[in-house]
Amino acid sequence: MNNETFQKIKQEALADWQALKEKTVIMVGTATCGRAVGAVEVMRAIDQELANQGVKDAVLMEVGCMGHCYAEPLVIIQKPGYPAICYGYVDEGTASVLVKEFIVGDDLCIEFALAATEPNDMFPTFEDFPRGMVEQKIVMENCGIIDPHNINHYIANGGYEALANAIEMTPEQVLQEIKNSGLRGRGGAGFPTGIKWETCQNIEDDVKYVICNADEGDPGAFMDRALLESNPHQMLEGLALAAFTVGASHGYIYIRAEYPLAVERVRMAIEQAKDKGLLGNSVLGSNFNLELEIFQGSGAFVCGEETALINSMQGYPGIPRHRPPFPAQAGLWNKPTVINNVKTLSYVSHIIKKGADWFKSIGTPENPGTAIFALAGKIINTGLTEVPMSTTLKQIVYDVGSGIEKSKKFKAVQIGGPSGGCIPESLLDTSIDFDSLSKIGAMMGSGGMVILDEDDCMVEIARFFLDFTQKESCGKCTFCRIGTKQMLDILERITKGEGVLEDIDYLGELAQNIKNGSLCNLGKTAPNPVLSTIRHFRDEYEAHVIEKRCPALMCKELTTFYILPEKCERSCDACIGSCPVECIYSNEDRIKVIDQEKCVKCNSCLDACPPQYDAVIKLSPVDMLKVKENVIDE
Amino acid sequence: MSKTVNLTIDDKQVSAQEGEMLLWVALENDIYIPHLCAMKDYTPYAACRLCFVEVEGKKAPVTSCTQPVYENMVVHTRSERVDELVKKGFELIMSNHHLDCKNCPGNKNCELQKIAKARKLPLKPKKLIQQVNEELPIDDSMDKIVYDPRKCVLCGKCITACKENGNGILNFAHRGIDRVITTFGNISLKEAGCLDCGACAEVCPVGARSIKE
Numbered sequence: 034m035n036n037e038t039f040q041k042i043k044q045e046a047l048a049d050w051q052a053l054k055e056k057t058v059i060m061v062g063t064a065t066c067g068r069a070v071g072a073v074e075v076m077r078a079i080d081q082e083l084a085n086q087g088v089k090d091a092v093l094m095e096v097g098c099m100g101h102c103y104a105e106p107l108v109i110i111q112k113p114g115y116p117a118i119c120y121g122y123v124d125e126g127t128a129s130v131l132v133k134e135f136i137v138g139d140d141l142c143i144e145f146a147l148a149a150t151e152p153n154d155m156f157p158t159f160e161d162f163p164r165g166m167v168e169q170k171i172v173m174e175n176c177g178i179i180d181p182h183n184i185n186h187y188i189a190n191g192g193y194e195a196l197a198n199a200i201e202m203t204p205e206q207v208l209q210e211i212k213n214s215g216l217r218g219r220g221g222a223g224f225p226t227g228i229k230w231e232t233c234q235n236i237e238d239d240v241k242y243v244i245c246n247a248d249e250g251d252p253g254a255f256m257d258r259a260l261l262e263s264n265p266h267q268m269l270e271g272l273a274l275a276a277f278t279v280g281a282s283h284g285y286i287y288i289r290a291e292y293p294l295a296v297e298r299v300r301m302a303i304e305q306a307k308d309k310g311l312l313g314n315s316v317l318g319s320n321f322n323l324e325l326e327i328f329q330g331s332g333a334f335v336c337g338e339e340t341a342l343i344n345s346m347q348g349y350p351g352i353p354r355h356r357p358p359f360p361a362q363a364g365l366w367n368k369p370t371v372i373n374n375v376k377t378l379s380y381v382s383h384i385i386k387k388g389a390d391w392f393k394s395i396g397t398p399e400n401p402g403t404a405i406f407a408l409a410g411k412i413i414n415t416g417l418t419e420v421p422m423s424t425t426l427k428q429i430v431y432d433v434g435s436g437i438e439k440s441k442k443f444k445a446v447q448i449g450g451p452s453g454g455c456i457p458e459s460l461l462d463t464s465i466d467f468d469s470l471s472k473i474g475a476m477m478g479s480g481g482m483v484i485l486d487e488d489d490c491m492v493e494i495a496r497f498f499l500d501f502t503q504k505e506s507c508g509k510c511t512f513c514r515i516g517t518k519q520m521l522d523i524l525e526r527i528t529k530g531e532g533v534l535e536d537i538d539y540l541g542e543l544a545q546n547i548k549n550g551s552l553c554n555l556g557k558t559a560p561n562p563v564l565s566t567i568r569h570f571r572d573e574y575e576a577h578v579i580e581k582r583c584p585a586l587m588c589k590e591l592t593t594f595y596i597l598p599e600k601c602e603r604s605c606d607a608c609i610g611s612c613p614v615e616c617i618y619s620n621e622d623r624i625k626v627i628d629q630e631k632c633v634k635c636n637s638c639l640d641a642c643p644p645q646y647d648a649v650i651k652l653s654p655v656d657m658l659k660v661k662e663n664v665i666d667e
Numbered sequence: 668m669s670k671t672v673n674l675t676i677d678d679k680q681v682s683a684q685e686g687e688m689l690l691w692v693a694l695e696n697d698i699y700i701p702h703l704c705a706m707k708d709y710t711p712y713a714a715c716r717l718c719f720v721e722v723e724g725k726k727a728p729v730t731s732c733t734q735p736v737y738e739n740m741v742v743h744t745r746s747e748r749v750d751e752l753v754k755k756g757f758e759l760i761m762s763n764h765h766l767d768c769k770n771c772p773g774n775k776n777c778e779l780q781k782i783a784k785a786r787k788l789p790l791k792p793k794k795l796i797q798q799v800n801e802e803l804p805i806d807d808s809m810d811k812i813v814y815d816p817r818k819c820v821l822c823g824k825c826i827t828a829c830k831e832n833g834n835g836i837l838n839f840a841h842r843g844i845d846r847v848i849t850t851f852g853n854i855s856l857k858e859a860g861c862l863d864c865g866a867c868a869e870v871c872p873v874g875a876r877s878i879k880e
Binding site: 350522 | 710711713714715716717719727728730733748751752755756759760762763794795796798821839841842843844845846
């Protein structure tokens with residue numbers, strides 16, 4: 034009977050989807066990444082141009098993010114008779130050209146095209162590029178292709194089938210499948226999801242809860258946001274499967290209030306699923322009930338820690354408590370509670386649908402499945418990527434990310450955010466999985482990956498992350514509250530050139546104690562950026578301490594700006610105009626000179642000096658200036 | 668009735684009720700474990716991170732305030748790892764404590780002094796940078812009690828004591844190194860409706876809240 038109900042829903046969805054496939058459809062990626070560079074304006078321009086041209090039968094549709102954030106705004110045009118083509122870097126002008134030339138006319142406008150989204154004889158697809166060879170999309174498969182506002186799109190592409198199957202199974206069978214699959218939590222620690230669920234399932238209680246943790250807070254990470262904005266039903270189905278398995282009839286999605294679009298799209302998804310009978314009372318006619326609600330967090334990083342998250346939901350400050358008891362034993366309102374990350378839940382429906390063996394065939398035996406990373410920093414193709422576990426860092430940086438911007442030299446990958454570490458070039462062949470990364474002092478984390486180049490100072494990077502954790506520390510326990518502050522003070526001293534050699538070892542000593550002594554995982558992992566940079570870039574620390582030199586020329590106190598007289602063009606004055614504190618003047622030969630007393634080291638003159646002269650340079654240590662100036666005197 | 672279990676703490680055979688927290692079992696048997704934030708019969712707060720011990724069979728030292736006792740448990744209150752953690756934790760606390768024993772009402776009745784003596788630790792940490800915010804004002808608005816936030820170690824005991832005996836006017840505020848215990852809106856104790864019952868001073872382990880002479 035259940036299946037019949039679902040078959041009806043599915044037929045309806047398929048009809049809807051099929052009808053769409055026969056039309057001309059213009060899809061605009063309007064996830065936050067697209068909106069930030071003008072996707073909404075592009076959408077408006079297309080709408081306007083369609084009206085101007087009198088096109089009435091084309092469908093203008095919002096989709097999520099397909100991962101190519103570097104080329105946003107993205108527009109996919111599907112026109113009967115042509116392969117669906119994805120256009121990148123679309124602005125309002127390009128948008129109207131596309132309507133005029135391709136929708137009205139018959140010109141594919143290949144000059145704006147990135148790739149086709151389906152195999153064809155005319156144009157390469159994303160899979161034909163090196164990136165496509167490395168990527169394997171499971172949870173991102175439908176992102177950027179379906180309308181997140183339309184549940185039928187999700188259902189037509191296989192959505193809610195796992196839930197329909199599951200309610201004809203026993204919760205124990207579903208659990209067994211998840212356990213067999215070896216799925217590990219994608220929130221960072223990689224705890225086996227099946228074991229978490231089993232703990233909760235085994236406890237007898239009338240009231241249990243499931244919670245989706247969407248409190249994504251690592252600097253530079255946006256995987257969860259993109260998934261919720263692009264395919265919210267996938268997570269809801271996973272959450273429903275979790276609830277069915279452990280016996281919960283109430284669930285929450287904890288989303289930070291800084292993600293308003295995700296909140297809006299998830300809220301709409303819940304409503305639509307309820308209307309279809311896929312959530313709410315008697316799901317698909319069975320005796321399984323599930324009410325889902327959104328809880329908006331106020332954006333404290335520590336609330337991603339599950340006990341702090343629960344405290345904040347109960348109206349208390351978001352502060353962790355000692356575990357055990359684990360939330361699966363005693364969580365929200367002291368009831369057994371399963372808390373899973375957005376990505377973890379997004380895999381669940383695929384595993385139930387295609388089986389544990391299929392999932393295990395991807396990745397490695399200990400780390401099955403794929404991993405999703407947000408690429409940021411000095412990399413050409415910033416954005417999201419989904420690759421099988423065991424892919425190497427090198428493949429991600431060079432094949433997926435196309436390498437380093439401006440032909441600069443690669444220095445490190447910062448992975449795992451404030452809890453992770455920096456991986457140097459010598460370890461780029463490391464395979465990406467929970468175990469290999471922790472072996473080299475980094476951490477999988479939730480999937481943030483920041484690429485650093487020769488202009489990034491590793492001491493400053495460590496300082497930045499420690500500053501972040503210190504500000505986000507709840508302040509409850511001794512080691513995290515005072516220990517991270519002590520480390521931060523030492524790092525600040527070093528970046529200012531006031532450090533001593535013992536500082537480096539002392540940092541390591543403090544770090545080890547904070548790791549061992551802190552109450553929660555925020556504190557336990559906070560020293561990782563420092564430990565990993567000392568381990569792999571000790572020479573940079575020593576340069577700061579011994580020579581008072583910042584090798585990357587990044588630490589302000591240790592660098593100075595200098596205009597090379599032999600290179601200065603004399604009559605251009607670009608640097609003078611750019612200086613916000615008016616500290617550059619022309620000497621008697623009209624060569625530009627910086628008044629070092631006034632200089633605030635803002636980099637403006639270096640940016641302003643035309644590349645053909647390239648006369649402004651940075652020097653470190655600051656004493657180098659004397660050397661330079663003496664040369665002139667002679 | 669829960670059952671009685673036998674365990675060994677530092678080679679001493681002791682018995683206790685199953686599920687009791689190790690810290691209290693040890694203290695009742697005259698085995699000292701440093702601690703600041705633990706309150707008997709309350710959910711362990713586990714914030715001061717000083718009551719670490721080794722339990723045989725466990726990979727790393729555990730906080731004894733959160734560790735239930737069980738049959739045949741073997742505990743060592745001292746080990747190289749435990750001593751290192753307690754030393755560092757204590758040093759960190761001392762780097763954020765206004766040190767003025769001579770003029771402190773808590774002198775000779777201070778848990779910090781007690782820990783320093785028991786574990787032979789200096790009160791003044793050498794390598795650490797002083798973190799005390801000396802500008803935090805002393806609250807002298809009441810007749811009987813006085814609060815010096817510069818000495819506070821954020822154990823949170825006064826908050827519980829005030830809830831149970833007084834008007835419940837105290838709580839934590841801010842986060843990270845700025846965390847303090849204060850009243851709602853950071854007003855004086857008097858303005859906040861303090862009853863001057865003195866319960867907070869009674870539980871304060873370090874003389875941050877004290878009864879005037």
